Amino acid sequence: MRIDLNSDLGEGFGRWELGDDDALLSVVTSANVACGFHAGDPTVLRRTCAEAARRGVAIGAHTGYRDLAGFGRRFVDVPRAELTNDVLYQLGAIRQFAELAGSRVAYIKPHGALYNAIVHHEEQARAVVDAVTAFDPGLPVLGLPGSAWLRLAEEAGLPVVHEVFADRAYTPEGTLVPRRDPGAVLHDPREVAERCVRMATKGEIVAIDGSVITVKAASICVHGDTPGAVKIARTVRDALEEAGVALAPFTATTV
Template identity: 65%
Template sequence: MTRTSIDLNADLGEGFGRWRLTDDERLLSVVTSANVACGFHAGDAATMRRVCALAAERGVRIGAQVSYRDLAGFGRRAMDVPADELAAEVAYQIGALEVFARAAGARVSYVKPHGALYNRVVHDPEQARAVVEGVLLTGGRLPLLGLPGSRLHACAREAGLPVVTEAFADRAYAEDGTLVPRGREGAVLHDPEAVVERSVSLARSGTVTSHSGLPLSVRARSLCLHGDTPGAVELARRVRARLEEAGVRVEAFT
């Protein structure tokens, strides 16, 4: 498979009050889709409003990055949330972001789970169905961004929702195509050149080497660049430049 275009997404708005983790303004000059924190793992009303306004100005697509209610743990701690409660909280987060997206003259265009929730819905059908139910509660048909082959995508398709497959430029993959847990050594790639080379390989041929050295096929329409890593903006710029040099169009997914 040779792909001619790919979307670049990044997690943005990951601050709270005076504290800011991501360089939203500069990253929005590189990416084509913005996963905006909706207040449960990071973000607050003023931050959501600011990031939506910046994204709308730059023509960047706005996505709701929904999470377990875990500000202290940045949404990365495993939690057991009843399905009906999770569905309501997903809808609540999407609705909050939609207010600020519309105020900026845009709209929420997709949904992406964050952290522990993202990893949970790869395998857990109950939690996956709850996320899908939360999207349906908003009254829209928003696409769900996630790992290829996930339970989330299976449940979304069953409900008639669009899905968008995603790959990670700076995360290690297990042999089954899932992400290596962050607590394991080598789970996050820190060599900028390795991240850039992997980005081109994922975009052009849909291939990546697993943590154990085996080749994997990862067919993704969107490529995630983490905004909370050191040098994130410069790395994102390098990735986009190398993709374009390789003949890959960088554009939002349809």
């Protein structure tokens, strides 16, 4: 068995720091690096890419809405052509820093509200697909199973990769419980680790109502901005390895 661990990194801005990127880069196998629209400035992005490359961690473009104040967690009603250009702009920025670090952009994973919107919002999902196909028609895309985003990406010929979330609660329909709802984010490292082992070995997720969802995913997301994020990530990795699950970037088999 083999699985990828991804985390959102490079989300500081100027003197404002978020998370412990260096510690997480010693745990995860893929880094979703902010591209400057929801978080991250050029210095933060370049430093994060350089450290990821040094550690052999795959670099992914974590593209979002132009929403620094809201950290990209507010829906923005962007016209399709404008959203395509916004995503292209972000992809170009992170590609430059990845290449300077001797690496490359290995995949794309939309961030926050954009990620959630394109589960069902067909027009915005098409806009992001348009951007990726224009940037690199062979670039793997990471997202939620069953989303419009992955369906349209697959129809466009893009390599599609399913992910699950280590510390987020799921609805019985397989979508994420909104962060504003009670129990949406899990904080107990052991509970999160046990969920991840079940995801990786049995392809099952227990929803918030106790029902069991079947899902086959190549990557598990461990958030970098939640309290105790590093401890959770390390506990998850240790538990997976103890269960006989190998950790490696999913891009090693998609490109």
